[in-house]
Amino acid sequence: MKLVLALIALAALAFMPSFAGPYPLGLMIGILGYGVLATAWAMFSGPTRYISLATVAFFGLGAYTVAVLSETLPYPVVLLVAALIGLVVALIVGLATLRLAGIYFVIFTFGLTELVRQLVTYYEVNVTRTLGRYVFLPLGPEHIYWQLLALLAATLAIAFWVRQSRIGLALRVIGDDPVVASHLGIRITRTKLTLFSISCVIMTLAGAIQAPRWTYIEPSIVFNPTTSFLVVIMALLGGPNRLFGPLLGAIPLFLLFEWLSANFPNHYSIILGLLFIAIVFVLPNGVLAAGESLWARMTRKEARA
Amino acid sequence: MLFSAILTGLVLGGTYALVAMGLTLQYGVARIMNLAYGDIIIAASFGAFVLFTALGLNPLLGMLIVIPAGFALSWLIYAVMLQPLARRSRDRGRLEGDSILATFGLLFVIQGVALVIFGSGFMSYSYLAVPIDILGTTIAANRLLAFGLAITFGLGLWLVLTRTRFGTVIRAVAANPASAPLVGINVDSVARFAFAIGGALAAAGGVVVSMYLTFSATMGVIFTMKALIVVIMGGVGNLMGALAAGLILGLVETLVASFIDPGLTLAATYLIFLAVLVVRPQGLFGKAAR
Numbered sequence: 080m081k082l083v084l085a086l087i088a089l090a091a092l093a094f095m096p097s098f099a100g101p102y103p104l105g106l107m108i109g110i111l112g113y114g115v116l117a118t119a120w121a122m123f124s125g126p127t128r129y130i131s132l133a134t135v136a137f138f139g140l141g142a143y144t145v146a147v148l149s150e151t152l153p154y155p156v157v158l159l160v161a162a163l164i165g166l167v168v169a170l171i172v173g174l175a176t177l178r179l180a181g182i183y184f185v186i187f188t189f190g191l192t193e194l195v196r197q198l199v200t201y202y203e204v205n206v207t208r209t210l211g212r213y214v215f216l217p218l219g220p221e222h223i224y225w226q227l228l229a230l231l232a233a234t235l236a237i238a239f240w241v242r243q244s245r246i247g248l249a250l251r252v253i254g255d256d257p258v259v260a261s262h263l264g265i266r267i268t269r270t271k272l273t274l275f276s277i278s279c280v281i282m283t284l285a286g287a288i289q290a291p292r293w294t295y296i297e298p299s300i301v302f303n304p305t306t307s308f309l310v311v312i313m314a315l316l317g318g319p320n321r322l323f324g325p326l327l328g329a330i331p332l333f334l335l336f337e338w339l340s341a342n343f344p345n346h347y348s349i350i351l352g353l354l355f356i357a358i359v360f361v362l363p364n365g366v367l368a369a370g371e372s373l374w375a376r377m378t379r380k381e382a383r384a
Numbered sequence: 385m386l387f388s389a390i391l392t393g394l395v396l397g398g399t400y401a402l403v404a405m406g407l408t409l410q411y412g413v414a415r416i417m418n419l420a421y422g423d424i425i426i427a428a429s430f431g432a433f434v435l436f437t438a439l440g441l442n443p444l445l446g447m448l449i450v451i452p453a454g455f456a457l458s459w460l461i462y463a464v465m466l467q468p469l470a471r472r473s474r475d476r477g478r479l480e481g482d483s484i485l486a487t488f489g490l491l492f493v494i495q496g497v498a499l500v501i502f503g504s505g506f507m508s509y510s511y512l513a514v515p516i517d518i519l520g521t522t523i524a525a526n527r528l529l530a531f532g533l534a535i536t537f538g539l540g541l542w543l544v545l546t547r548t549r550f551g552t553v554i555r556a557v558a559a560n561p562a563s564a565p566l567v568g569i570n571v572d573s574v575a576r577f578a579f580a581i582g583g584a585l586a587a588a589g590g591v592v593v594s595m596y597l598t599f600s601a602t603m604g605v606i607f608t609m610k611a612l613i614v615v616i617m618g619g620v621g622n623l624m625g626a627l628a629a630g631l632i633l634g635l636v637e638t639l640v641a642s643f644i645d646p647g648l649t650l651a652a653t654y655l656i657f658l659a660v661l662v663v664r665p666q667g668l669f670g671k672a673a674r
Contacts, residue, residue, distance in 0.1 A: 128481050132488065175658050179665050182417060185484055186616070187657070189419065190609035194654050201647035304605070308492060315485070349496035355489030356465065359482060 089232055096221035104220050110333050111227040112289055116306075117313040117325035118234045119281035122241060123274045125319030126250040129181045133172070133188035134310045136195045137165050137279045139301035141286030143199060146212040146296040154216065158287050165283025166276055168195075173272040196302035203298070211297035218291045226288045231326075234281050238322055241274065250274055305348065309336065312355050318367040327367065388521040389642045390635065395527045397634020398534035399592050403607060404614035404626040405538055406585030412621030413558045413578035416466055417480055419487040422607030423494040424583055428454055428590025429599045430502055436509050443511055443595050451587045458583020461490070462576045470575070491604065498601035508598040530592045537588050541581075542623050554578055558621050606650070613657045619667025629668060632656075 096104055116134055124131050144161040152160070172191065176184040203210050241247040249270045253260040260267055286301065293300065309332070317328025339347050362369050403425055410418050428450050435446040465486055473479040512526040545551035557564045557574045564571050593599060593607075614633055618625025633653060640652040660668065 130481060130484055175661055179661065182480055183616070183661060183665065185417070186609075186612045187661075189612070190605070190650075190654065193605060193609065194650055197647060197650045201645065201651075204647065205645070305492075308488070311485070311488070345500050346496065348492045348499065352489045352492030352494075352496060355492065356486055359485045359489065360468070363482070 113329040121314040121319040121325040123278040133191040135306040136192040137282040138286035141283035142290040142301040145290035161287040169279035393635035393638030397631035401630025402534040403589035406582040410582035414575040420490040423604035424586040425590040428587035429594035432591040432594040454587025455584035459580035462579040
């Protein structure tokens with residue numbers, strides 16, 4: 080039943096470009112893009128509480144791969160290469176840090192964006208001698224929309240499967256108590272690494288798919304740390320431990336950010352920062368969990384009365 | 385050429401060591417992983433810049449204003465924002481997660497304020513930019529002064545921590561926050577104080593940085609990153625480790641910048657960090673923990 084509902088919703092969304100104007104379509108692309116990133120982020124960081132601050136490093140890698148290769152290789156191959164690059168970087172980062180306490184992982188991802196940005200800039204300036212590239216692909220906004228919709232559906236399906244499967248359960252045990260997990264015979268590093276890699280490949284693909292929207296790409300555009308920040312707030316607002324939590328967080332926050340960046344471009348990051356702190360304080364487990372506990376409290380009161 | 389690079393590297397390393405000592409206090413004693421640390425440094429740099437250009441106050445005197453301000457600001461941040469989180473979280477892992485998120489938000493607030501006031505351009509001012517001759521190579525006097533200040537502050541802090549009663553109290557909380565109350569230590573207030581001293585050191589580092597480097601509102605992240613790497617290399621809570629690691633980092637960066645390519649300094653920093661994580665995650669000078 081739920082599956083049928085999900086498929087109907089997906090089909091309905093797929094027809095959206097045929098009647099929506101360019102502005103709503105642009106908004107939808109933004110929501111889908113952030114929805115994918117937030118869901119992928121929460122897939123790993125939700126159960127383990129390993130906060131990754133490097134979303135945009137992978138996102139940017141994907142976008143840059145498309146910018147570099149789009150003229151020499153067919154588009155599907157470019158996407159495949161982007162996913163592979165994301166996988167390799169995720170494995171390097173994961174193998175170096177995921178064996179250790181969570182704090183090392185956070186610190187490493189915190190600086191990873193800056194590192195990748197500087198390396199790409201170095202490569203472009205010294206090897207190819209061009210900084211900034213143009214992406215000319217015969218893809219309209221509706222194509223990007225459909226690809227992102229497919230990616231979001233796939234991401235949600237993977238997240239759903241992970242929650243049901245042994246690996247998801249293992250990940251939750253690790254998040255609750257790594258010592259117990261190792262006594263249960265869970266291969267901690269391998270489990271974390273697998274989920275981290277899946278989540279990073281999805282983020283890379285999200286960047287790759289959205290690359291044609293910019294037309295002009297340079298490192299400071301695609302490796303913008305605000306994106307990582309937004310993704311974390313969205314997932315936290317919706318609730319990183321719920322299947323649809325991150326997506327639900329992405330919708331209102333993306334619209335709010337659009338409005339803020341149009342009306343308060345200079346005070347944007349101050350407002351975002353304060354909002355972020357407020358969410359950490361007031362809703363540590365997200366809106367959905369807060370709503371449920373409120374609902375539980377209300378129904379209990381009614382039962383008592 | 386080599387000697388002058390080493391000299392520059394030592395100066396840079398001294399600054400890194402100074403700021404890392406503040407971070408190691410905040411993380412080691414108050415158990416707060418402060419991602420907004422570098423933005424406090426940059427805020428202090430802007431403070432020194434304003435005092436110098438608008439009031440003509442030289443940075444050494446400026447420190448008398450900026451360092452207490454850094455202390456007060458960090459004290460306030462801890463009391464208002466972080467203490468409630470510390471009380472709410474039962475275990476250390478939860479506090480680490482929450483404090484990382486909260487200070488990540490703070491990073492954007494401080495950076496946003498700096499961007500609104502000063503814009504995103506690079507800033508610098510010229511103070512004591514006279515060449516001094518040391519063993520055949522010349523170095524600007526402000527760099528020497530920066531190195532001297534870093535050493536003075538670092539040594540002063542080390543003496544306070546190891547030679548005074550108050551320093552012993554701080555080290556007791558760092559060693560075991562659960563047992564410290566048993567000997568009559570108020571962990572809450574010690575943690576707040578240590579966090580504030582960390583902020584004061586960040587402010588001192590910021591003034592030192594502003595004397596000889598150009599800085600911009602968005603550079604805080606890089607300083608946080610470097611301070612974190614130095615802290616982990618030196619071993620959390622280990623001041624002498626932070627000093628040694630800071631000097632190593634400064635030397636490596638300058639050598640890479642002058643002999644390989646300035647665009648690769650951060651990559652070199654990361655490579656060292658990776659190597660330390662893989663070989664000795666407890667830090668070069670730390671004892672194996674956990």
